Amino acid sequence: MIEAGSFWRMFEWVGLTYLLVLNFAYFVLDLVSFAVLRRHRQRQTLSVLHNRYSNLELPVSLIIPAFNEEATVAATVRSLLQLNYARFEIVVVNDGSNDRTLDVLKTAFGLEPFPEVIRRQLQTKAIRGVYRSPSHPELKVIDKENGGKADALNAGINTAQYPLFCALDADGVLRPDSLQHVTKAFLDNPHTVATGGIIRVANGCDVVNGWIVRTALPKRPLPLLQVVEYCRAFLFGRLGWNPVNGVLVISGAFGVFHKETVIEVGGYRHSTIGEDMELVLRLHRVLSREGRPYSITFAPEPICWTEAPERLSVLRSQRIRWQRGLCESLWLNRELLFSRRGGWAGWVSFPFTFLFECLSPVVECLGLVYFIGGYLLGHVDVEIALAFLLVSVGFGTLLSASSLLLDETSYHTYPRPRQIVVLLIAAIVENLGYRQLTAYWRLIGLVQWTVGARQTWGEMKRTGSWTSELSTPPSPTTVARP
Amino acid sequence: MTLQHILLIGVLLTALYLAVVLQLFIVRFTNSVKARRRERIEREWLPLLAADADVSDAPLPELRHRDIVPFLTLWNQLQESFVGDIKTHLNAVGRRVGIKGISHRLLEGGRLSERLIAVSTLGHLGDRDSWDALVRMTSHEDGLLSLAAARALTRIDDAAALPVILPLAASRDDWSRNYVLGMLSDVGADIVSGPLTEAALMLPPDTAHRLVQYFTVAHVGDAVPVVRTIIGRTRNVECLAACLRAFADVDHLDTVRDYLQHPAWQVRVQAVNVLGRLGSTDDVKAILPLLSDPEWWVRYRAAKTLCALPDVELSMLRSLSTQHDDAFARDMLVHVLAEARA
Numbered sequence: 001m002i003e004a005g006s007f008w009r010m011f012e013w014v015g016l017t018y019l020l021v022l023n024f025a026y027f028v029l030d031l032v033s034f035a036v037l038r039r040h041r042q043r044q045t046l047s048v049l050h051n052r053y054s055n056l057e058l059p060v061s062l063i064i065p066a067f068n069e070e071a072t073v074a075a076t077v078r079s080l081l082q083l084n085y086a087r088f089e090i091v092v093v094n095d096g097s098n099d100r101t102l103d104v105l106k107t108a109f110g111l112e113p114f115p116e117v118i119r120r121q122l123q124t125k126a127i128r129g130v131y132r133s134p135s136h137p138e139l140k141v142i143d144k145e146n147g148g149k150a151d152a153l154n155a156g157i158n159t160a161q162y163p164l165f166c167a168l169d170a171d172g173v174l175r176p177d178s179l180q181h182v183t184k185a186f187l188d189n190p191h192t193v194a195t196g197g198i199i200r201v202a203n204g205c206d207v208v209n210g211w212i213v214r215t216a217l218p219k220r221p222l223p224l225l226q227v228v229e230y231c232r233a234f235l236f237g238r239l240g241w242n243p244v245n246g247v248l249v250i251s252g253a254f255g256v257f258h259k260e261t262v263i264e265v266g267g268y269r270h271s272t273i274g275e276d277m278e279l280v281l282r283l284h285r286v287l288s289r290e291g292r293p294y295s296i297t298f299a300p301e302p303i304c305w306t307e308a309p310e311r312l313s314v315l316r317s318q319r320i321r322w323q324r325g326l327c328e329s330l331w332l333n334r335e336l337l338f339s340r341r342g343g344w345a346g347w348v349s350f351p352f353t354f355l356f357e358c359l360s361p362v363v364e365c366l367g368l369v370y371f372i373g374g375y376l377l378g379h380v381d382v383e384i385a386l387a388f389l390l391v392s393v394g395f396g397t398l399l400s401a402s403s404l405l406l407d408e409t410s411y412h413t414y415p416r417p418r419q420i421v422v423l424l425i426a427a428i429v430e431n432l433g434y435r436q437l438t439a440y441w442r443l444i445g446l447v448q449w450t451v452g453a454r455q456t457w458g459e460m461k462r463t464g465s466w467t468s469e470l471s472t473p474p475s476p477t478t479v480a481r482p
Numbered sequence: 483m484t485l486q487h488i489l490l491i492g493v494l495l496t497a498l499y500l501a502v503v504l505q506l507f508i509v510r511f512t513n514s515v516k517a518r519r520r521e522r523i524e525r526e527w528l529p530l531l532a533a534d535a536d537v538s539d540a541p542l543p544e545l546r547h548r549d550i551v552p553f554l555t556l557w558n559q560l561q562e563s564f565v566g567d568i569k570t571h572l573n574a575v576g577r578r579v580g581i582k583g584i585s586h587r588l589l590e591g592g593r594l595s596e597r598l599i600a601v602s603t604l605g606h607l608g609d610r611d612s613w614d615a616l617v618r619m620t621s622h623e624d625g626l627l628s629l630a631a632a633r634a635l636t637r638i639d640d641a642a643a644l645p646v647i648l649p650l651a652a653s654r655d656d657w658s659r660n661y662v663l664g665m666l667s668d669v670g671a672d673i674v675s676g677p678l679t680e681a682a683l684m685l686p687p688d689t690a691h692r693l694v695q696y697f698t699v700a701h702v703g704d705a706v707p708v709v710r711t712i713i714g715r716t717r718n719v720e721c722l723a724a725c726l727r728a729f730a731d732v733d734h735l736d737t738v739r740d741y742l743q744h745p746a747w748q749v750r751v752q753a754v755n756v757l758g759r760l761g762s763t764d765d766v767k768a769i770l771p772l773l774s775d776p777e778w779w780v781r782y783r784a785a786k787t788l789c790a791l792p793d794v795e796l797s798m799l800r801s802l803s804t805q806h807d808d809a810f811a812r813d814m815l816v817h818v819l820a821e822a823r824a
Contacts, residue, residue, distance in 0.1 A: 042595035043626055045555070058660070117810075117817040119778035187658045188626065293655070386488045394495035401502045408509050420510070424503060 008374075012384050015367045016391065022356045023395035029240030030402050036242050037410045040300055058186055059087035060179055060256065061165045063156030065149050067095045069170040074108040076170055079210020081136060084176040089138045091156045092170075096125075096146025105141050109133040114140075122154040122267035130159070149252070150268035150275040157267055160259060167276070169253040171307050173202050173212055178303035182256050191293045193258045193283055196250030198234040200413065201227045202305035212305055217419050222315060223308040225430045228423060229438075230308075232403040235410075238298045246349035247298050248284070252276030254304035261287075261294075272332065274325020281333035284345040291341055300410060316441050323361070323445025330354055361442035364392065368436060393431045400427035516552075523552045531560055531575055532568070545579050554581060554599045561606040573607055582609055589615060598630050605634025613638060617646055625656030633665050640669045641677075648681040652692040659695065666699045675700040679708040687716035691724035698728065706731040713737065719746040726752035732760050739768055747777035754780065758787035763794060773811035781810060785818035796822075 062080055066073050073092065080090050094102045105111060111131035118127060125147035133139045144155050153167055164186060166179065178197070185195040204218035218224045241247045255276065265286045268275045280296060287294040309315040330353065336346045337354070371388045374380030404423050407413055414420060526543045545553055561572055576582070581603055588600035589612065601619065604612040616638070619631035632650065635643035651662050666674050678700050682693035690712045697705045705728055713725040722741070726749065729738060738760075741753035754772055757765045765787075772784035788794055796819070803815035 039594065042593060042598070045595040045598045115813070115816045115820050117778070117782070117813045187660050188656075190655060190659065383485055383488055386485075387491070390488060390492055390495065394492065394499075398495060398499050398502065401499055401506075405502050405506045405509065408506050408513075412510075412513060417510070420506065424506075 008379070011370070012380070012388075015363060015370070016384070016388060018363050019367070019388070019391045019395075022360060023391065023399065025352060025356060026236070026399050027395075030236045030399060030406070032240040032243065033236035033406055034409070036239050037300055037406060041410065057086050057180060057183055058164050059089075059162035060085070060183060061156070061160030061162045061259070062088060062090045062168055062179075063153055063160060063165050064090065064092045064168050064170050064172075065095055065152030065156065066092055066097065066101050066170040067146070067149070067152070068097045068099045068101060070097070070099045070101045070104045072171045073101055074104050075210040076172065077105070077109065077139065079174065080168075081139065082176065082211075083174065083179055085179040087162070088179065089140060089161060091140045091142060091159055093142045093144060093152040093156045095144060095148070095152040102141070102143055106131065109136055109139055109141075111139075111141055116140075116159065118155075118158050120158055121263045122158055124151050124155040124158065127155060148270060150270045150272065153275070154267045154270075157259060157262065163259055164256055165259050165262075166254070166256045167252060168304075169306060172253050173205075173207055173210060173305040174254070175212070175303060178254070178301075179256075181301040181303055182254070182299045185295070185297045185299060186256070186258070189295050189297075192295045192297060193261045193287065194250055194255060194280060194296045195299055196238070196247070196255040197299040197301055197303035199230060199251050199253050200305045201230055201308040203308050203310065205305060207305075215413055215415070217414065217422055218308070218310075220310055221429075222312065223310055224422070224426050225434045226308040226315075228400050228404070228426045228430050231407055231423075232400050235300075235403045235406040236399075239300050241344075241349055242298050244344035244348070245295055245297075246344040247296050248280055248345065248349050248353055249277045250280050250296070250298070251304075253306050269332070272325065272328050273321050274329050277325055278329040278332060281329050281336060281350075284342075285333045285336040285339070288336070288341045288343055288346060289339065296345075315438075319438050319441040320445040320448065323358075323442040324449045326353070327358055327446060327449040330358060358446070361439045361446055364436065364439040365443045367392070368439075396431040396435060397428050400430055519549065520552045523549055523556055527553060527556060531557060531572055533571070542575070542578060550584055551596060551599065553579070554584070554603055557581065558599060558602050558606065561602075569606070576603070576607060582607055582611075585609075586612065589619075594624070594627070597627060601627070601630045601634045605637035608638050610638060620646060620650055625654065625658075628654070629657055629661055629665075636665060636669050640673050644669070644674065644677040644681075648677060648693065651696070652681065652685055652689065663696055663699065666696055669699075671699055671701050675704040679704045683708050683711060687712055688718040688721055690716065691718070691721040694721070694724040694728050702730045710734060710737070719748055722746075723748045723752045726756055729756045730760070735760060735765075739765070742768055742772060747775070747780050750775065750780045751777070751783050754783045754787050758783070758790050761787070761791060763791060766791065766794060773806065773814060774808040781814045782818065785814045786821075788815075789818055789822050 064073075064076065064080075069076075077090060077092060092105060094105070111133050114130045114132040116130035116132075118130070125145040128143045128145065131141040131143065133141075140159065142155055142159055144152065147155075156167075157165055164183060166182070168174075182195050182197045185192045200215075201218060201223055202212070203220070203223040204216045205212050206214040206216065217227060238247055238249060252275065257279075261283065262279065265279075265282050267279075269278050269282070272278045283294070283296060309318055330350070336342050337350045339346045342350070367388055371380055371385040375382060375385040401424060404420070404427060408420070414423065530540065530542065557572060557576055561569060564572075585600040585603040585607075588596040589604070592600060601616065604616065613635070616631045616634050620628045620635065622628045622631065628650070632643070632647045635646060647665075651657060666678070674696075678693060678696060682690050682697075685693060694709065694712065697709065709725045709728050710731060713722065713729075716722060716725075722744070723746075726738065726741065731737075735757070738753050738756045741749050742757075744750050744753065750772065754769060757769060761769075769784050769787055769791075772780050773788075775781050775784065788799055789796070799815055799819060803812055803819060806812045806815065
């Protein structure tokens, strides 16, 4: 029989060890990301020289699921029409919007009904109509009954005519060369089935006609903290898995996929919250099980900006949803875990994600309550409580700062010294409350998923307030390159 | 664990944080120094490198060790951007600066970026002394480096490079099809056509498509007999589809018509595409059943082909789009006719 005191001592050490291992694992990912970025930049040398191959890019269908996006959808489509890419089409899928999304598109682009025969390879809700624009032949709008984002994406895949498709959020802001960067993996490696890129926070940036013309930091604290968080999540949370084909997440905000392979594995799953992660995990699971050579990679260039939540309530529901999506995706693809042919994805990335991303809110929240509460009640030694806080906050701050260093080494996104100072302060502040708060929300997500609570979609009403329109669109060459 | 230990960890973490911050500002500083260096190189060298006039006697700026990579980058960019006599001029300036020796050194012991730029430089210089090293490099495990070496070889001696490159193009999975296609296009059909078609013929029939896919850069006269031979030897779907894509033999369209009923839709769709390119009104009868094909792409291409065939009346297709027995065929004709109107 273990004494109560011994049990709690053991609990304390398990908690501390978990945090140490977690931070060490992230530190290793961080180092790998530095190496990946260095090698990536070296390989870029040839791209700089061989511009002439830029017209050999594979054609891409950009699929934009739109649900109540009347505020931003027209500006997004306008900016996409100016993308610097050889051959692409834009497929906007109006997923039964209650607002004027379809009317806005009809008016802005002079859409006319088109008798399209749809190649129904993936099951979707009924299509009400297809529209094309005589002035923009590369634009197609699908109007369908509401079925959710996954359903809209599947409808887009059914109508896409090119071998690659790019899933893009309706409020996503790209660079003129974003597609070139992200599709390069398909040119370099014929076995590539999916690639994603770094998503940045657009709040605070100057966006004109759907283009970022000046990168700046958000003025409000909540999106500012998310800038650091996104840096950490994308720059080493994902890039670090690149060399071993272990990337498990490609953001739904911007990801490019090989269409036929996605159709083969069944497209996006309707019943999941995290349809983007679930699809990538399923690709890993199915392709590795079949022993097919494949590659899922991550392009380190900052290629897409998106609006981050500015209100706590919206952020809360977003994080709960993300955590539920994560749990659900891992559970649905648990067959990948330690599967014989699972490779790094099955043997390392999957258990890593389960242990350190799925379960971490439990340890972080319980640990925080236990150590602070225990210390206040006199049950926990001050040394242990301090050690817990130090590992949790100190390492977190260090990792956040190193992700800023990664960004500076590679893409120099924020050019002014003052911005770097602000971000370094944010990297500290982020660990003093914000991270703990998001851990709590993630814990709620985990609990909700475990008890099977009904899925509810937190709605983030896009205001489009950070975008503006000029009568004359800026030339893509004048658009700021971060 | 004592308070002393914790204090030590705290100090260590703070020191590491400050080291990261310091490193961040050092990186920022060195990047700005590099950017200024690039600007200076452009300012000093661009007028000389892009000059119309003869500058063979003009004094050249000093090229310091740290200027080498930005200089070579600029020099290569200009080589890629221009055609004609200016390349001779660029090579002359390059030789005066000694970039051949520099590139040989980088090729042997440089970082990946330096090796890539050295390979590209030696290619543009047409440096035969580096031939053997570049041939060895085409077998390098890094696909990008091997492809860059292949490109350099074609620049040095395109005809001699093809026997080295073509077997690799057929066997290396990590060589991007589009890059290879671009490279062969740059070499040109006159030089590529014979070796490419012969190499394809030498491959086992089921893998010949790996080279047949590049036949778009070959002369029709060379490609046609080879495609005809391979198509008669293989049952591989991928290979048949590639052969049909490259099919340009008007006299042997009966072979193509046989494939309209092939069990694999990838083959049927290519066969109907060939008829769209080379067929006549005589093919309408053979194409019409494909409007009811179970595969969307076959129906779509069949309808597109009917629209594209010479002497096929649009009015006939319009009436077919309302009277055809099969709803799938009717819908597809309406779709394609609407596309044609747009």
